Amino acid sequence: MSEIRVRPIRCLRGEISLPGDKSISHRAIMLASLAKGRTLISGISKGEDVLRTASAFQSMGIEIQGLGSDSLTIQGKGLKGLSQPRDIIDCGNSGTTMRLLAGLLSAQDFSSILTGDESLKKRPMDRVVAPLERMGARIEGRFAPLKIEGRRLKAISYRTPIPSAQVKSAILLAGLYAQGKTEVTEPARSRDHTERMLNYLGADIEVRGLTVRITGGKEPVAKPINIPGDISSASFLMIGAILLPNSHIRLSGVGLNPTRTEVIDVLKRMGAEIEIENLREENNEPAGDIVVKGGRLKGVTIEGEMVPRVIDEIPILAIAATKAKGETVIRDAKELRVKETDRIRALSINLSQMGIEVEEREDGLIIPGPSHLLGARVDSFGDHRLAMALVIAGLFAQGETIVSDTDCIKTSFPEFMETLERLKVGG
Numbered sequence: 001m002s003e004i005r006v007r008p009i010r011c012l013r014g015e016i017s018l019p020g021d022k023s024i025s026h027r028a029i030m031l032a033s034l035a036k037g038r039t040l041i042s043g044i045s046k047g048e049d050v051l052r053t054a055s056a057f058q059s060m061g062i063e064i065q066g067l068g069s070d071s072l073t074i075q076g077k078g079l080k081g082l083s084q085p086r087d088i089i090d091c092g093n094s095g096t097t098m099r100l101l102a103g104l105l106s107a108q109d110f111s112s113i114l115t116g117d118e119s120l121k122k123r124p125m126d127r128v129v130a131p132l133e134r135m136g137a138r139i140e141g142r143f144a145p146l147k148i149e150g151r152r153l154k155a156i157s158y159r160t161p162i163p164s165a166q167v168k169s170a171i172l173l174a175g176l177y178a179q180g181k182t183e184v185t186e187p188a189r190s191r192d193h194t195e196r197m198l199n200y201l202g203a204d205i206e207v208r209g210l211t212v213r214i215t216g217g218k219e220p221v222a223k224p225i226n227i228p229g230d231i232s233s234a235s236f237l238m239i240g241a242i243l244l245p246n247s248h249i250r251l252s253g254v255g256l257n258p259t260r261t262e263v264i265d266v267l268k269r270m271g272a273e274i275e276i277e278n279l280r281e282e283n284n285e286p287a288g289d290i291v292v293k294g295g296r297l298k299g300v301t302i303e304g305e306m307v308p309r310v311i312d313e314i315p316i317l318a319i320a321a322t323k324a325k326g327e328t329v330i331r332d333a334k335e336l337r338v339k340e341t342d343r344i345r346a347l348s349i350n351l352s353q354m355g356i357e358v359e360e361r362e363d364g365l366i367i368p369g370p371s372h373l374l375g376a377r378v379d380s381f382g383d384h385r386l387a388m389a390l391v392i393a394g395l396f397a398q399g400e401t402i403v404s405d406t407d408c409i410k411t412s413f414p415e416f417m418e419t420l421e422r423l424k425v426g427g
């Protein structure tokens with residue numbers, strides 16, 4: 001079990017490009033595999049989660065070249081081109097791989113089994129399974145492994161109980177095969193990478209307010225896909241720079257999808273100095289350069305419709321809250337308890353270890369500030385976002401911080417420490 005030792009530094013400075021967005025990378029591989037013809041995907045994430053998705057499609061007969069590099073070439077075989085995998089598909093730690101594949105595999109003319117690591121096996125899958133069964137899918141299991149018997153699906157109109165891009169995407173991928181129009185309505189908008197990419201690749205899809213409709217049977221068209229930098233990965237470096245005085249960094253070519261930029265909105269409300277430059281759009285996804293300077297923050301409340309749009313960034317926002325003036329309240333975030341780990345509990349334990357009098361609530365946290373962080377031995381609990389957040393905390397904590405169980409960082413941002421080292425000044 002690996003660990004990372006961190007000591008305080010003066011500031012972060014420099015300009016870097018970030019690895020490709022993990023969420024978009026998953027979807028690019030899936031939809032390129034379902035398109036007929038050759039697709040070049042540039043800027044792909046090299047994280048282990050994305051490699052699990054690529055491996056799954058290779059096991060179903062899709063030719064993928066360039067794994068481990070910045071670009072992939074995928075020879076898609078169309079909607080009917082997948083073949084039965086020779087073995088169980090292992091999704092590793094990737095909930096996105098498992099949930100989206102559940103939708104896709106429900107419509108195939110073969111059976112398959114999806115499994116994952118011990119962490120993924122504890123994460124509930126019933127929110128995906130229930131709507132898919134309404135479409136006619138036959139799925140055994142509410143936790144991994146899932147046994148899926150591919151069947152002919154019917155279109156449905158479905159209202160999700162909570163906003164979830166993974167549930168919505170699973171239904172839309174199943175809807176690609178269903179006869180008629182499949183409709184998904186959410187109580188608040190979740191990230192919309194699937195809709196954008198389906199539209200870019202020529203699927204029959206429309207978005208009206210909180211409702212997405214897809215008409216089955218129209219095959220995606222192979223087109224080049226360029227993946228912007230991952231804003232969730234960017235958030236760790238942004239907050240590191242904000243919390244260290246005299247910092248000044250530029251993060252080039254970062255994805256700025258409006259369903260993902262809530263972290264920037266929250267940080268600006270806290271008083272952060274953040275500028276967006278060179279705004280552009282590629283394959284229906286906005287991107288630009290994020291310029292961040294060090295500064296003082298104030299406490300805020302993160303709640304309601306904000307939460308689904310910032311769910312992945314809450315661990316690092318909790319670190320930011322420790323240095324903000326006044327209380328930061330995080331509520332309506334019970335979803336954090338069923339992520340890679342129980343993130344509410346894990347944050348409470350680790351912040352307490354570093355001397356913060358955090359209050360744990362069933363659906364969130366209350367974090368006082370500004371507080372003085374003490375270096376300590378802390379535990380990621382196998383959660384990549386928690387591990388990276390704790391490393392950033394160590395950059396301004398007094399003394400040495402030792403973050404244990406950090407191999408998990410490879411699932412989303414294997415270049416994290418190398419990238420951080422390039423920006424560090426002093427130590």
